[in-house]
Amino acid sequence: MSTPFYVSPQQAMADRAEYARKGIARGRSVVVLQYTDGVLFVAENPSRALHKVSEIYDRIAFAAVGKYNEFENLRIGGVRYADLRGYTYDREDVTARGLANVYAQTLGTIFSSAAEKPYEVELIVAEVGNAPEDDQIYRLPHDGSIVDEHGSVAVGGNADQISSYLDQRHRDGMSLAEALRLAVDSLARDTNGGERTLTAEQLEVAVLDRTRPQKRKFKRILGRQLSRLLEEQAAAEGEKGAPAADAGESSGASAAGGNGKGAGKGPAAGKSGSGAADADADAGEPESGSADD
Numbered sequence: 047m048s049t050p051f052y053v054s055p056q057q058a059m060a061d062r063a064e065y066a067r068k069g070i071a072r073g074r075s076v077v078v079l080q081y082t083d084g085v086l087f088v089a090e091n092p093s094r095a096l097h098k099v100s101e102i103y104d105r106i107a108f109a110a111v112g113k114y115n116e117f118e119n120l121r122i123g124g125v126r127y128a129d130l131r132g133y134t135y136d137r138e139d140v141t142a143r144g145l146a147n148v149y150a151q152t153l154g155t156i157f158s159s160a161a162e163k164p165y166e167v168e169l170i171v172a173e174v175g176n177a178p179e180d181d182q183i184y185r186l187p188h189d190g191s192i193v194d195e196h197g198s199v200a201v202g203g204n205a206d207q208i209s210s211y212l213d214q215r216h217r218d219g220m221s222l223a224e225a226l227r228l229a230v231d232s233l234a235r236d237t238n239g240g241e242r243t244l245t246a247e248q249l250e251v252a253v254l255d256r257t258r259p260q261k262r263k264f265k266r267i268l269g270r271q272l273s274r275l276l277e278e279q280a281a282a283e284g285e286k287g288a289p290a291a292d293a294g295e296s297s298g299a300s301a302a303g304g305n306g307k308g309a310g311k312g313p314a315a316g317k318s319g320s321g322a323a324d325a326d327a328d329a330g331e332p333e334s335g336s337a338d339d
Contacts, residue, residue, distance in 0.1 A: 154190025
């Protein structure tokens, strides 16, 4: 009788983790970040039927990357858990932390089981609170571990680079338009350091908005509303550069006026005034350039 081939448990787990990570890396990324009125979800997803971002319960939403059939099964299971718990106890007893624990147990069991392959998915579960400090965001990798995130988080193929970009630029108190533009800019960065242009048709956007009067805080942002938000933020960024450019022109004009006054006093004064004007003009050029960038 032949001896069965032996693989150490450490090597088996490493192989399963590598298999799952490669499957997740093939998917387009999802970004979740907090803004002043709630939590924003942005995914690169041209499909209008197969959603990466979905509502789970009143204040809870779900985002995922990886194999659609696998994370759709998890989403349905989460909805059933939330409905049953809310009906049995109270709607307030349905929390993102409880749902994340259920998902962690499911993913952990599947990952450690040798009878089936691990799920090629990575999940985000978020809950909006009555105040920004009460918001909750949990990231669940393929192995069933739970990571408590704050501010912003990205999952998917280019998650490390996107997360680094978000950490440097995300801040508390951002408006919806500012947060949306930051999320789109982060998703538009490719692995080679270049940038792409993502249009409204290529994005799936949703929010958990704490200011909504309804119990259900989940809302999708589609069509004209999404295009308008993108255009408003682009226009606001363009206006930020205008004052700096105007200041450079004003500085040059005042310097020219000083030169004219100096010229009436004598040649030496005129030369001195001309030099000051040249210096001011040179100083104004970098300001204008940085504003355009």
